[in-house]
Every structure is written in structure tokens, then in C-alpha cells.
């Protein structure tokens with residue numbers, strides 16, 4: 001499955017390809033979908049892009065051996081874990097999963113249970129599954145490249161299985177990508193979800209929240225600035241400049257300004273309660289005390305200039321240069 005074959009979620013696709021292109025893929029990603037919302041095919045398209053030897057700017061080639069194996073769910077280095085009957089392993093149920101996915105990529109949880117012959121049961125991911133996964137990950141990748149673990153419904157891990165998985169996510173083997181797909185993020189062990197980059201998948205046809213794209217861009221921009229990675233930061237600034245309209249670019253500035261105000265208050269020790277994203281607290285701790293206020297001025301200036309007929313690419317590159325010096 002290429003990204004082009006997955007409906008909807010253009011912002012999510014852009015964020016995912018952007019992470020790969022910039023070489024900044026978080027080692028664990030938690031996709032939050034509504035049941036049947038298409039996170040599974042998106043995760044597969046993402047893996048294809050990550051593994052593909054001939055990817056173009058925004059998609060995998062769909063033709064190379066790696067793309068072929070991933071799209072059929074038969075790649076030996078892509079491990080698929082999903083709830084099954086007590087103490088059974090997912091690998092015993094791969095055939096029905098493959099048939100289901102081929103027929104209905106955006107399957108629902110109930111469709112999977114039916115395909116596995118488990119209707120009416122409460123399926124679980126047993127501790128044996130975590131043990132098996134650890135064994136597999138202790139071997140090197142069979143095809144010598146990346147390895148990936150896709151966990152469909154981590155909320156169905158039993159407690160011991162979840163704790164073992166947590167250890168793997170905490171100390172991931174090299175070049176190993178974890179992708180989790182949940183319907184109930186609040187039921188995923190917090191110590192697991194807090195180590196994942198969260199991505200909200202919109203049901204096909206829904207209009208994505210524009211704030212999602214803004215948050216993603218700002219996360220990447222701040223990460224590059226704090227890493228003292230100017231080329232990386234400028235690459236993000238180009239993506240801000242190429243948002244669909246000047247209104248979108250302005251909305252990004254408004255969004256980023258709000259986050260900077262929160263950073264400022266964090267640094268002043270003002271208790272803002274639980275509404276502050278954890279990364280804002282981290283940025284506040286890492287940047288200079290003068291940064292939020294001066295960065296706000298740079299963003300205000302950018303916002304004013306967007307209203308005039310200024311080249312956005314130059315404008316955001318200039319803003320990023322300033323932020324790089326200020327941080």
C-alpha cells in the first residue's frame with residue numbers, strides 16, 4: 001500500500017514522510033484512530049516508505065521487493081502483533097489477517113475477530129507474545145535493513161506483556177521501528193504511550209484538524225533548533241512556507257505564539273496545570289530564558305509580513321535564522 005492508495009489524512013502523510021526525509025523518525029509512534037479509521041493501512045504505507053529503496057519525494061515506489069513484501073504483510077522484518085485467543089501467538093493467525101487486509105484495508109476490530117474466528121470472545125495480547133517478540137528482536141534483521149513491530153490495539157496487552165514491551169520501547173534495538181495503533185489511548189499503559197510520538201488519524205473523508213499539522217511542524221522546528229541543526233530547521237521552514245495558503249502560514253504563527261507564551265509562563269514557574277503539552281515544558285527547560293519573549297517578537301514580525309506581499313520562503317527562512325540565534 002502506497003500513501004497514494006490510502007484515502008484522506010494528507011497532514012498525517014506529510015508529517016510521516018517529513019520525518020523520514022529529515023531522518024528524524026521517532027522510534028515509537030502511537031496512531032490513535034476511531035475503530036476502522038484506516039490507521040493500519042497508513043502504518044503499512046509508512047513502513048513501505050521507510051523501507052523502500054526507490055522512494056520518490058512523497059511516496060514509496062510500490063514496485064521494489066521490499067514494497068511488495070510489506071504490502072502483502074509478508075516482509076520477514078515486519079512483525080505484526082494483534083489480539084488473539086488466550087496464549088495464542090499472532091504469527092499463528094497471519095494468514096487470516098493477510099486475507100482480511102487484502103479485502104478490507106480499513107478493517108474494524110470486529111472484522112478482525114471474525115476473520116480470526118474469535119467472534120464474541122475478548123481477545124488479548126498474551127505475555128507469550130512479548131517473549132516471542134524479544135526472541136525475534138534479539139536476532140539481526142533478516143534483510144539487513146530496518147525492522148518494524150506493528151502492534152494493533154496495545155490496550156489489549158495483558159499487564160505483564162505490556163511491561164515487557166515497555167522495556168523494548170525504552171531501550172529499542174537499533175533500526176527498529178515501533179508502530180502502535182490504538183482505539184483507546186487512555187487505556188494504553190501511560191509509560192508506553194508517553195514514549196511514543198502520538199498521531200491522530202482522522203476517519204477517511206474527515207477534514208483534519210489544521211492544528212495537528214501546526215503542532216507537528218512546530219515540534220520538528222523546535223527539535224532542530226535545540227539540536228543546533230540549522231539545515232534541519234531551514235528544511236522545516238520551507239515546509240511552513242509551502243503550507244496551502246498565506247492564511248495557513250498565519251495560523252501557524254498564531255499557534256506557535258501561543259506555545260511560546262506557555263513556554264514563557266513555564267519558565268516563570270507559573271502553574272498552568274495539565275493543559276500544557278509535555279514538549280512545551282521540555283523546550284522551556286532547554287532554551288534560554290530570553291528566548292520565548294524574543295521569539296514572540298520574531299513571530300509577530302513574520303505575521304505582519306505575511307499580510308504584505310512578501311515571499312514566504314524567504315520570510316520563514318529569515319525567521320528561522322533569528323530563532324536559531326535566539327535559542
Ligand SMILES: [Zn+2]
Pocket residue numbers: 051052053054055060061062063064065066067
Ligand atoms: Zn519500493
